[in-house]
Amino acid sequence: MTLPPPLDWQIAKIGPGQEVPPEHRVTRENWRLYPYSRWAFQHTRELVPSRALCRSTAPRRLDEGFVPLDDLPSVGDDAGGAISWAEFEAQTYTDAMLIIHNGTIIHERYYNGMTRHTPHHAFSVSKSFIGLLAESMIADDVLDKDAPVTTYVPELADSGFAKVDVHHLLDMTDGVAFDEDYANPGADVHRYSANYWTPALADGGVRAALARLTGRDHDPGSDFSYRTPVTDALGWVIARAGGKRLADLFYERMWQPAGCADEGHFLVDTAGDEIAASGLNTTARDMARLALLVSEGTGIPTAARASILSGGNRDLYAKSKYAERSRGSYGSQWWVAHDGFGSISALGVYGQRVHIETETGLIMIRFGSHPLASNLHTDGLHRRAFEALRNFLR
Known part of the structure; x- marks a missing residue:
């Protein structure tokens, strides 16, 4: 598929007093579609209701020691050629790229x-940090991973x-039937x-939709399949176990310990509940x-970090399409x-990635607005970029 080149497309370029042409207006119906997404992913609060994550009372200072990546050995492209790091960022429709090595940007x-202070939509990167929140609550005996949902x-x-237990939700081995194929217009995920x-x-809203998911593909624990509603179900469980709104629990156990220095937010669904997934x-x-919580292991229970790094069932994963x-x-x-x-990763559609390497001290944060939803389209390019970066930093 031939894609258009990256655009510097923003509604903000419309001058004062000028009417925005209808074809350029971002709405709830088109905001996830390119090129509207180029503006919308940085302005979600203007499109969808949200719940704030206030600035931490003890913001963490991040050390800086910038390295010119123009000197990085070329990244291999999908055609077997070579591109610069800047070309890699452009070709993947990057909105923000931040790299940390051994705790330093x-x-x-x-x-x-x-900009540095602009919040960006993380899409399914959210899932991984909801998983971290759940593991933190499990480690502190607030949530029982072996309890039925x-x-x-x-x-x-x-x-x-x-018939699903909490740990089945965490590893997406619950077996609830759901079609997550973004490329299929009739797939369950779109409805x-x-x-x-x-x-x-x-x-x-989402909670009512979860209750309507009655089909099953397999017995709990017998197969792995990645599906968005599973994280929403986990978010509902977390809120009930913690006795608070999901955003409040996230702030107390993730946002505040991480020392987040700007205001963030959770989008809420049509019923007013936080969208966990x-x-x-x-x-x-x-x-x-937030990534440093996992990389360094400070500010979260040791058992929570250990559980994440141990991963899930490799045999079940090997049988999956992933x-x-x-x-x-x-x-x-x-x-x-x-x-x-x-290496562990949190991935979201349209180019959102958090990549953490606990053995090399490497963290990559990237936000994007790629025209294609699935990250599989750029997985190979990112693998080669990580390899070039690792070799450069040795």
Whole structure:
């Protein structure tokens, strides 16, 4: 598929007093589509209701020691050629790229009008930090990973989640039937997401939609399949176990300990509940602070970090369609590579990535507005970029 070149496309370029042409107006119906997404992913609060994550009372200072990545050995492109680091960022429709090595920011670059203080939509990167929140609560005995989901959410007693335990949600081995194929216009994920931000098509919000998921593909624990509603179910369980709104629990256990220095937010669905699976919006620097919780292991329970780094069931992952991504696993809502670098990743559609290597001290935060939803289109390019970066930093 031939894609248009990256655009510096912003509604902000319309002059004062000028009417925005209808074809350039960003709406709830088009904001996730290119090129509207180029502006919308940095302005979600103007399009969808949200709940604030206030600035931490003890913001963490991030050390800086910038390294010119123009000197980086060329990144291999998909055609077998070579491109510069700047070309890699441009070709992947980057809005923000921030790299940390051994706790110090060595590279920080913004495109498309984004700045250091601009929050960006993280999409399914949210899932991984909801997983971290759940593991933190499990480590502190606030949440029982072996308890049935219905212990916390009896409203799911007649759904496909009825015989599922919390740990099945964490590893997405619950078996509830759901089609997550973004390329299929008729897939379940498109009807389900209407409950996020399309009131005219919604029917009671995400929680009501979860209760209507009654089908099953397999027994709990017998297969792995990545599906967005599973994280929303986990978010509901977390809120019930913690006795507070999800955003409040996230602030207390993640945002505040990380020392996040800007205001972030969770988008809320058509019923007013936080969107656990894809609602987090942060600045690049605050996403880096959240990533450092996992990388450094400070500010979170030791057992929570250990559970994430151990990953999920590798045999189940190897049988899944995601085995082409790595010889890894999926556990605690994180993609775990099981390589020699201690690599784990949080991934979101349209180019959102958090990559952490616990053995090399490397962290990459990237926000983007790629025209294509699936990150599989740029996985190979990112793998080669990580390799070039590692070799450069040795």
